[in-house]
Amino acid sequence: MNNVVMSGLTLLTFRDMAATLNPIEFGTWILFLATLSLAETIRTMAIFTPLMKFMAGSSKESQDLYSGAGWWVFILITLVLILIDVLVLMIWGKTIKPEYQLFIHWFPLFFIISLPANFAYIQLQAEEKYSIIVLLRILNLGLFLLLVILGINFLKGGVPYIFYAYIITWLTCSLIALVLKLAPLTTLFKTKWASFKEVFGMAKYAMITGVSSNLLRSSDTFIINQLLGPQMVAAYRAPEKILELIELPIRTMAVTAIPEMAREINSGSKNEIGKIMMRNVGVLCLILIPLIMISFIFAPFLMFIIAGKAYMGSAGLLRIFLIYSLLLPLDRFFSITLEVLGKAHLTLMKVLLMLLINIIGDIYCINHFGTIASVSGNSFIMLMVGIIFGHFILKRYLNFSYSNIWIETSKILKSWRNQIINKKLFIK
Numbered sequence: 001m002n003n004v005v006m007s008g009l010t011l012l013t014f015r016d017m018a019a020t021l022n023p024i025e026f027g028t029w030i031l032f033l034a035t036l037s038l039a040e041t042i043r044t045m046a047i048f049t050p051l052m053k054f055m056a057g058s059s060k061e062s063q064d065l066y067s068g069a070g071w072w073v074f075i076l077i078t079l080v081l082i083l084i085d086v087l088v089l090m091i092w093g094k095t096i097k098p099e100y101q102l103f104i105h106w107f108p109l110f111f112i113i114s115l116p117a118n119f120a121y122i123q124l125q126a127e128e129k130y131s132i133i134v135l136l137r138i139l140n141l142g143l144f145l146l147l148v149i150l151g152i153n154f155l156k157g158g159v160p161y162i163f164y165a166y167i168i169t170w171l172t173c174s175l176i177a178l179v180l181k182l183a184p185l186t187t188l189f190k191t192k193w194a195s196f197k198e199v200f201g202m203a204k205y206a207m208i209t210g211v212s213s214n215l216l217r218s219s220d221t222f223i224i225n226q227l228l229g230p231q232m233v234a235a236y237r238a239p240e241k242i243l244e245l246i247e248l249p250i251r252t253m254a255v256t257a258i259p260e261m262a263r264e265i266n267s268g269s270k271n272e273i274g275k276i277m278m279r280n281v282g283v284l285c286l287i288l289i290p291l292i293m294i295s296f297i298f299a300p301f302l303m304f305i306i307a308g309k310a311y312m313g314s315a316g317l318l319r320i321f322l323i324y325s326l327l328l329p330l331d332r333f334f335s336i337t338l339e340v341l342g343k344a345h346l347t348l349m350k351v352l353l354m355l356l357i358n359i360i361g362d363i364y365c366i367n368h369f370g371t372i373a374s375v376s377g378n379s380f381i382m383l384m385v386g387i388i389f390g391h392f393i394l395k396r397y398l399n400f401s402y403s404n405i406w407i408e409t410s411k412i413l414k415s416w417r418n419q420i421i422n423k424k425l426f427i428k
Helices: 002-020 023-055 060-095 098-113 115-126 130-154 159-179 185-189 193-228 230-266 273-297 299-307 309-325 328-340 344-369 372-394 403-427
Strands: none
Touching: 002 023, 002 130, 002 230, 002 299, 002 309, 023 060, 023 098, 023 115, 023 159, 023 193, 023 230, 060 098, 060 115, 060 185, 060 193, 098 115, 098 159, 115 130, 115 159, 130 159, 193 230, 193 328, 193 344, 193 372, 230 273, 230 299, 230 309, 230 328, 230 372, 273 299, 273 309, 273 328, 273 403, 299 309, 309 372, 328 344, 328 372, 344 372
């Protein structure tokens, strides 16, 4: 239910902007978010996996050590990225494309303002305090939605106003995180050099892998903008928003599976990791297949609901994305399992291979076919290559069987059936 609320707030915001802004303005905002997301991924992924691994099931003292180390890494990366942005602005500021001007000028301010809130999300996930994360996310999305509705519908503001609303929203969340000690600054002074080295050592691979994974999603946006313009970015991004909803259960289960797998590793056992991986894939298939089938049938209607009449022509593109999404659970869990096993460098190799195929394929597809539909078709090929690579690499370190997908799914179905039967008996 919480995920439904958050997705609903995100969709309402997206729908309002898509229906109110012209395609160039909407494409410009999408490019801002894509560029910001890429930068945020660098610092977030640097500490996300290390904190998940080292804090799961640890004592309070140990958690403080790694939390403080995470803070130092987080702040260090923030300062480095701000310095890079300032240098880019000083050297190439006048030659940067108009659609990137918003990002390059305001990035330092936003990155500082959002630092406590984003660290709080990571800290809370490491502590498995998911209910607090949900409340923060609902506050973030709800406040932003209200400000956007006020700005572009009543005050007739454009992209600059949306940006100010974004700043106010993240500033509010950061202040709450600091006041309620959800991002505990005191751990900065409780850590040790050894803990910092552990986090930073793992962060190097996690950060590069995270950035590469982000580029797998955003490289389409950047390439389409470069070759076709921001208006085509808007046309491509509209059906992708529905794909994000399909991915929501995958992200949710991945977050809960990482600590579960980490506990198996920390207890000296990895026999159950393969079962955990396949159980999650099986449950996701059970959830996603009906959603994908319904979405495929009602694709034009969904496009109207999500982005308005102007984007109904992207229904065919949505159907390609839906076919592609059937492979996402397996690809995602191959990657996180490799990371939990301490094979982050192999995850990086997998992601870089997929990224290379995606970039080369996108450029070829646009130049040869001239359509954004061909770009989504290339994404399907890229994902297949990633799954094949992940399978052969993971088989070297872990014993797992695809039959477990159906075995574990059958167990869950039987459990649900028994719960329904017992509930009926109880009602009688």
